[in-house]
Amino acid sequence: MAIEPPSELIELQRASDAAHEAVRQNPSDESWAAWRERAGEVQSAVTAYATEIGEPRNKVEAAVKKAVRHPEPEA
Secondary structure: OOOOOOHHHHHHHHHHHHHHHHHHHOOOHHHHHHHHHHHHHHHHHHHHHHHHHOOOHHHHHHHHHHHHHOOOOOO
């Protein structure tokens, strides 16, 4: 079964990736704190969703990251 992550998880991952890019551009205490917060939100949401659908957390996380970083082309 292919895991189709919900849009909420995709948006959380996008926010985390954007916060990570902010750290790369300006590694200040504030940008690090923002990235840690966004990453924690993603991890919590992924864990909850994985539990809800009965799939391993790491497979859900991989599906979310793939959907964000390597999306399928539009049909």
